[in-house]
Amino acid sequence: MGRELDEIDKGVLYMLQREARNTTAQEIGETVGVSPSTVRNRIDQLESDGVIRGYHPKLDYEAANLPLCVLFVCTAPATRRSELADKVMNIQGWLISVRW
Template sequence: MPHQLDDTDRELLRLLQSNARYTATELADRIGVSDNTVHNRMARLEDAGVITGYKATVDPGEAGLDLFFHFICTTRISNRADVAEQIMTFPEVLEVTELMTGQENLHIKMVGATDRDVTDMAERLDELPLEINDETLIRTNHTKPIDFTSVPGTDRDDE
């Protein structure tokens, strides 16, 4: 059963997604609660599996990996999870999405520094039990954190 979030939890999650380096004092000031409340809430959200970790966000382009590739592949449904796990071991892989479809059921996002990298990646993927249906150079990828203060369904405790 999903963990029930209240307004303090939702605001804490929103703030941590925008900057996981906030101190407990900064978070407490922004939310309007005590440092101790922030520590307790974070521990409870971690224990419940809502917060699964803290990480730095890196711009691959600024690190010399200017090319983003999207591969759309098909693998047998019975192999999908194992193949996805194998692909996640490739150092260039950012993300593997498993879809609940028979065709084009693996979407892979990878980064590279040169045009040759896409060929090398495609050849390595081709060694796996899958078919590459499409490979695309991504121009821009836009992401944002979830705004738990506004998303419907995150206020189960208010029902």
């Protein structure tokens, strides 16, 4: 179970989620109401605790001419699986693989 986050931690996380790359500790501190050094300490602690597990780019796959792969895991009653799989397989514009 994760650790309890206070309002400062939540504010830091909120700001990082919005725009981690272009947001400074100074800006986060001004928004949250603490010093930039407190922000940096909180980020270090959140990383150490495993709350922040990384920083990832948000890609425009179409602009990069890259394929986008999405995995959906669905459940359905056994009696309806064939019917639902047929409907899914007929969706145009998608490469679909159905596994049981």
